[in-house]
Amino acid sequence: MNEKLLEEVITMTADSLSVSNSYHFRVPPTTLVGDGISVKIGEYLEGLECHKVLIVTDRQIVQLGLMNGALRSLRRHKIDFTVFDEVLPDPTNTIVRRGVEALNSCCCDGVLAFGGGSVIDAGKAIAVFANNPLPAREVIKNNTKLSPRGKLIAVPTTAGTGSEVTDIAVITDEDNHIKVPHQHQLFIPDMAIIDPLLTLGIPPAITAATGMDVLTHAVESYMAKGVCTLGQALSYSAIQLVATYLPLAVGNGKDQYARRKMAEASYMAGMSFSNAGLGLCHAIAHQVGARYKIPHGVANALLLPEVMRFNMLVRLDSLREIARAFNLRVEHLDGKEAALKAIEAVRELTAAIGLPTRLEQVGARTSDFAALAAQAMDDPTLQTNPRQVCQADVIEVLQRSF
Ligand SMILES: [Fe+2]
Known part of the structure; x- marks a missing residue:
């Protein structure tokens, strides 16, 4: 035990202490894992006090019917939703802007991102940039001051990117042809729902x-x-x-x-x-x-x-x-x-x-x-x-x- 350090901890005010070897470890507050758990999503959104969500996804997910069970559950729990299925691989600023318009026009209080890494990145960006200006070249960093966002829930349909847990959203700036890796704790979803059954059909x-x-x-x-x-x-x-x-x-x-x-x-x-x-x-x-x-x-x-x-x-x-x-x-x-x-x-x-x-x-x-x-x-x-x-x-x- 470093006695001098202990004495400092006891006698000094928190602000004047020099803290070494410390780190922050941030993860989504709630993680749900289970085979088929996405069909109970209405119950979990109710728990988060979400009443109307924008579902961010892509056309393939809709066509494959992967969301059908989740949609039934939302209806059963009387949670309104609007589907925004325009996300393409490597989502761009334009897609995020369109998603933000959809979010605002339906007065949703949360975003449910349902899909692979690109979909979840887009959903995270839509939730955050609904209340904050979408930067062009500038990269959002952890120390950037941002206004709070609505609720954010992520349901991955692939096992790879880990986007449902990370504080990163990669958005392509199509004017400058660059991928911008925004990083901020607001990009960490409030809830991640891991349903491995959604990955069964992946080739x-x-x-x-x-x-x-x-x-x-x-x-x-x-x-x-x-x-x-x-x-x-x-x-x-x-x-x-x-x-x-x-x-x-x-x-x-x-x-x-x-x-x-x-x-x-x-x-x-x-x-x-x-x-x-x-x-x-x-x-x-x-x-x-x-x-x-x-x-x-x-x-x-x-x-x-x-x-x-x-x-x-x-x-x-x-x-x-x-x-x-x-x-x-x-x-x-x-x-x-x-x-x-x-x-x-x-x-x-x-x-x-x-x-x-x-x-x-x-x-x-x-x-x-x-x-x-x-x-x-x-x-x-x-x-x-x-x-x-x-x-x-x-x-x-x-x-x-x-
Ligand atoms: Fe990677």
């Missing part, structure tokens, strides 16, 4: 890609600069779940238990990275995904092993733990050998679920690497990478992944 290739996004969130947040004990526990468990259940969910999409475990893994990894941050893999994957039009999770899977290798210099112990989370016996190995086992496990999992393992396979060109690296250096996720990065390092990771 194997998408299950594989979104699952590797979950793994990358878990691995990057486990090693991130902002890592804390709470986040590491969640990331570690998420890695264990992905290692065991992603192959099962890809191999048999109707495996309800595997789907549930992947939905939980996605949520846990989301809680962790929303607080600890990500790293170099996402910084490069954002550029590679945009340039070669490949799914975000595939871009992550292609780059993650070499990013882990790059970070080995400062995160040997973490990589040993990651190998253990993959259920590998590494006690008898030295630090570097154990770390290489973790990297190999990621490569093997990627290949086993049928995803490409080399950038060359997705049409990448080495002549693009300098430009991709320059863009990656500006990506905000780079700020929490545990090892300092320069442009030459990014090019080397790209070349080694080629």
Whole structure:
């Protein structure tokens, strides 16, 4: 016990104390998990005192009928709703503006975002920017002063982005052709409803890609600069779940238990990275995904092993733990050998679920690497990478992944 510190705590006023080693850990106040739980949504919205909601979604979700049970429940509980189904992948400022108009014209007191990552990002932005000016290029940050929003509920229909739990909403500024990653605690939903049954119909290739996004969130947040004990526990468990259940969910999409475990893994990894941050893999994957039009999770899977290798210099112990989370016996190995086992496990999992393992396979060109690296250096996720990065390092990771 540091006696001087204890004395300070006892005698000093709160404002004059210098608090070290502290962190904030923010998650949605309520999380509901259950097979089929979305059909009871009316009851939960009633509990939140929501009387009229704008349902933000996309046309595919409506056509597939994934919301039918939830809509019946809303009617049963006499909760009015208006459906806004105009969200497209990579939602733009224009879509958010239209959503805000819909929210205002129907006098809704809350937003229910029902869909994949793009839908939930759009729903979060509509809820927040209904009461705040929608910025053009400017990025909303945690210290930006914002007016409060109405109620916000998220129901994910994929297991991947973790958007239902994070404080981030990525909105594309179509005038300047950039994705703007807004980050603020107001983007954290009041309630996340995880119904794994909604993910049963997702085809194997998408299950594989979104699952590797979950793994990358878990691995990057486990090693991130902002890592804390709470986040590491969640990331570690998420890695264990992905290692065991992603192959099962890809191999048999109707495996309800595997789907549930992947939905939980996605949520846990989301809680962790929303607080600890990500790293170099996402910084490069954002550029590679945009340039070669490949799914975000595939871009992550292609780059993650070499990013882990790059970070080995400062995160040997973490990589040993990651190998253990993959259920590998590494006690008898030295630090570097154990770390290489973790990297190999990621490569093997990627290949086993049928995803490409080399950038060359997705049409990448080495002549693009300098430009991709320059863009990656500006990506905000780079700020929490545990090892300092320069442009030459990014090019080397790209070349080694080629
Ligand atoms: Fe991601």
